[in-house]
Amino acid sequence: MYLALDADEREIADAAADFLANEFPLQRLHASARDPERLAAFAELGWLGLAAPEAAGGSALGVVEEMLFFAALGYQCGPLAVFTQVLAAAAAQENIELCAGLCAGQVGSALLVTPPNGDAPVRLVGDAAAPYAVAVDAAGATLYALQGEYLHEQPCLDQSVGMYTGPAQCLQLVQHSAGEGAWRRAQVAVSAMSMGIAERALAMIVEYARERETFGRKIGAYQAVRHPCADMAVRNEAARSQLYYAATALHEGHADAAMQVDAAQLLAARAARMNTDANIQLHGGIGVTDEHDAHLLLKRANLLERLLGAGRSLRASLLAPEAGEEAH
């Protein structure tokens, strides 16, 4: 029983943080409306295939390592396409050639956030020109060929990603990978990105509170600022500990892993939602300006919270009568 990062895990977390801080700093999002995905930069260092099979050029590491990477990605509001690509590779894992192409970033994929359901329109986020689109739910991950010319672009609150709707006919089934493995990995990755956002929000306000002065004093000396910051830290600690536990339980195949992951997703979403709010509020006027980074975190938190559907579905496992038997 050891629930802190070991030396190897720390190395991966540090390497991911360094790479993203250098190549994808948060401030880049002010430069252009649409975030260039630069998948090749991720592929080159193997980040797209952390948990993919070695036959597909992946590193065959586990969900814990993947979680550490996505936490670092979240911290910089990194390209969402990286998440989509990892899911697409999971959907294509029985087609090694395709899986390898996805891990290498040679072919791209959009993410279906409203998957096909009869004649109802579908919704995607990402690159409409990508040849594929991936959908994931508890039953499995599905890869479709995408004909993007039938899609209509919608404006998106998070301007760094494209959002599209279109008819289900623009999708052709290519590959399906049954089982809930991809869904749980997706939950862990989204939770990790949310946690990264929440941690960035705290880091941002703490840095400002040490510098900014009002009434002749640093604002970090006022309890009206200190106490909400402390509450942000509590939400982060809860989210991080639960996510570490859940990812490890999933990796080790515990019977209660699904419940642990659901709890992690709820807590990470709460931390991201509430901390990005508090970060803006505590900054004061500068916090609502476009030139500031704070709104980027808020908007990304909203995107992430919707990515895997409404959180209501997470309640069932947590409120099940036998929930948590294995905990003892």
Place this chain on the structure above:
Amino acid sequence: MDLVFSEADLDFRARARSWLRDNIPATARPAHGAAAAQFDRDWQRRLYEHGWAGVNWPQEFGGLGLPEVQQVIWYEECARAGAPNYINTTYVALMHAGPTLIACGTEAQKAFHLPRILSGESLWCQGFSEPNAGSDLASLKTSAVVDGDHLVVNGSKTWTTDGQHADFQELLIRTEPGSQRHRGLTWVICDMTTPGISMTPIRTMLGDEHVNTTFYDDVRIPLANVVGEMGSGWKTAMSTLSFERGTGFIGDQLALYERVNQAIELARRTRLEDGSLAIEDSAIASRLALIKADTLAIRAMTFAQISELQRSGNPGPKGSVMKLLVTGTSKALSHLVAEILGWEFMAFNGDRAEHPWTYEYLWSWVYTIAGGTSEIQREIIADQLLELPRAR
């Protein structure tokens, strides 16, 4: 990271579970008074005699010398079995005085007190807060002068929990006349039978009298009872509190898990005024699910904390984070159950066993105030974890 318990851990868990199953007291703990204190002493003696006391205490002091993770397993099994809660009249002895003496006591102090603490023979109470020094502990005024080989103490202390049952007190006093704040304080062992000590009970909103104000009128305490150095009592007191804020509440953290599961069961069978089941109410379900998630996180944080302890030998400043999360979640739970119960919640005669949820509701403020209020915990986090500028 791994969640794998070692063979030794699993074996310890199995033995603890089996022993607890056969040894849980047949009768419930009396709600209060001397009978409650006797119940606590008897249970602690039973643990001691059967080799379950002081799981993580060093063997040389009568403990089992087992790793921290097995201490956590012990509390998990106690909570699971519904064993008597250790946050009772033995708490200050086992969780404050014992660890403080192990860290700072003299050989003679350790040899005399530690076996008596582990066996339930001595109960202890705390003597830190004063009527005008609570959150601002360093402003305390109760003082002592040296007279030969004794300290002579005058002043008063308050919130002396279970002081009426205690044999000894951890007393923090000012021993350098005119000293300010954290300087000039001394942590001393006070025998509660010493002449000059008197106590007035304070009735709380729970309807009980578990706390007191204690008065000291020329109370003579041998200098041999000083723990740590004369004048460095603040350091000794912080080691006491850092333990409490570190791992001292692990059992309660884990007991919360059982209470949440009981609340989920309650919501599954309780009908609201409109006849629907509480669990089917969307607002209730969503609050309950979040509380359950927080409870899982508290358990994960407990393991993260002991892993950190194992790695660096120091629990770090995360104890205040834990206290805020545990007491906040506990309060959210008892308030939610109060809503679910409707009028049933109002039926309360002060008996914890009969009306546990109403009792827990009232107790939730004790939780968020005692041992450093939530506001003080936020200050500690702002200072030590976030390193924000200080106003004080």
